[in-house]
Amino acid sequence: MAQSVGIKDVARAAGVSVGTVSNVINRPEAVAARTRARVLSAIDRLGYVRSESARQLRAGHSRIMGLLVLDMGNPFFVDVARGAERAAREAGLGVMVCNSAQSADEEAEYLAHFAEQRVRGVLLTPADATGRNIEAFRRHGIPFVLVDRVSDDTTECSVSVDDVLGGALAVRHLVDAGHRSLAYVSGPPSLNQVRDRRTGALKALSAAGLGPDALRELPTERLDVASGRDAGARLLGLSRRPTAVFCANDLLALGVLQAMFAAGVDVPGELAIVGYDDIEFAAAAAIPLTSVRQPAVTLGALAAELLLAETETETGDGQPHEHRRVILKPELVVRRSSLVPR
Amino acid sequence: MAQSVGIKDVARAAGVSVGTVSNVINRPEAVAARTRARVLSAIDRLGYVRSESARQLRAGHSRIMGLLVLDMGNPFFVDVARGAERAAREAGLGVMVCNSAQSADEEAEYLAHFAEQRVRGVLLTPADATGRNIEAFRRHGIPFVLVDRVSDDTTECSVSVDDVLGGALAVRHLVDAGHRSLAYVSGPPSLNQVRDRRTGALKALSAAGLGPDALRELPTERLDVASGRDAGARLLGLSRRPTAVFCANDLLALGVLQAMFAAGVDVPGELAIVGYDDIEFAAAAAIPLTSVRQPAVTLGALAAELLLAETETETGDGQPHEHRRVILKPELVVRRSSLVPR
């Protein structure tokens, strides 16, 4: 039932024309009260639901915003999505969240899908390092905003978090606590974030009069708990073991913590640990983890707002949109894992 | 640019009719090779992208499946989404994931949105206990499948996990390890899952010749880490403290673990802990957590498949769709937190 009640059926049932029904829905004030009531009752009686596709077809674009993230399993992106959704909803838009799982192919596929959907715009954390997907997508003329990436030219907006600052915050904190021999569990050195955070760490060291050899780097294959456990084991084997470790990511930090726990090493007594991202589970660890918090929800919301601003000026008064490059500041959250033992 | 290249523009550029262009796209084998090549080249040259909305309008329904979950922050649902997406993609459908955040109002809003979108079907974990939203949605004639809920009548399919069995697995394991005095950190008793898991726990106890008083219940406000920490504190205050605790959820278990750690109570020596869900962070805890694993990805995939089956028979040969009620089996994953100390 309700198989396909169209605006025409409503019009017939209410004894008016289709134009009037459309007006009742979109500009109710332009319809006489009596007529409006009759139409509304007919709508209700027939269970009419307007068809988005028909509206879209006429309007030329949909009321949906695309969001393409690297990894839905990462709480960071879940928060980004939350923020984006909130902002989009305030503008009456829906968000379609897709997960490229770091694969350039899937990214291309989803972007094509977005283009066919004629989405209003796309929020994107690129998976394809070559930028080919983005180039191809640009042809469609659909506006997009880079998330957690800095745009290198002025062809689009971007919203990111200052990773250099984040790394500096973490290491400054450790140095202030008296640590002089540190380690950096870094993850894959190919990642921008990883490199930026190290740059910040070194900066903080040098500000304290320490050289780069005060920071021993332990790269890992991936940014997950298993890799952290692994790095922890390597850490234990080091001669002149560092007294503090900065991890590029909370998952790594949790892994290190686990390794220390298994080996009976006291945290923070024998080893202080600082993570990155401040995921929910950082606070939930057996020894709550000090971490650098990224304003993920804000990031998502801001990205969505920039996108909305862009689409509005584009369709609007002709005043050209000014692309912006927003860089948010991270924040250190101190917990037990890095407290100075007394 | 590419502002709106329609099928008509392609047809003109290639010197053929619109019907032919459509054929090239949808039934390429029905077009002579030479013509096809000409059309394809025109498509490429003009940067033509077909409009989903127009297709949808014609077809009467979109190529999207809706998924409405209770909490995107919960890794369980993220996995459900992953499974659903995989299954949907194999059928050429996209998934639109929305988060009701346990609010009946938001649920209603998203369901209305799905109806307007004419989605192919909806996977739903209801937030509205009254069932009013579902009733209203049913009128649209859009098929849906309940996820992580058992349908009580035969009007729809459902896919869930056997919580009674899960509770039994957990407690049997503890009893087998010699524990005779247990606790159940249960979360809000209003939740079905919470009740079912307790039923299972009691069953396992009685199978071992123990009465219900061997299981002290500690309800909490919510299913999160803070509540777990809280329950842990209460646990410590109990006279004749239990030697093992079963938690309705891994977050609770992590909270309990944290409390034990802060109090210097040895886990599993003085207190064994079993959680539920086997989220990624259960294995990542300082003391890896024994947990009852739910096949979340399978759950999502299966739900999507049932939905697809339903939509196919509905539009297809007239053979009516048989609603199914699938109940998957959970699985105990033993880790250090419940090992018998030796």
Place this chain on the structure above:
DNA sequence: GTTCCGACTTGAATCGTTTCACAAAAAGGG
């Protein structure tokens, strides 16, 4: 009584596809 205005309402055109009955051309068969 005529004119004009404002408030409502109408209905046709439009958006970009898909589909389908039909036409045209090519390929066989005799």
Place this chain on the structure above:
DNA sequence: CCCTTTTTGTGAAACGATTCAAGTCGGAAC
């Protein structure tokens, strides 16, 4: 060379909403 198939290509009619120029009507103004 004519007739029958088969293969290709055509173009108009949907799909369901929105929009807008044009129309109707009742009443106010002169």
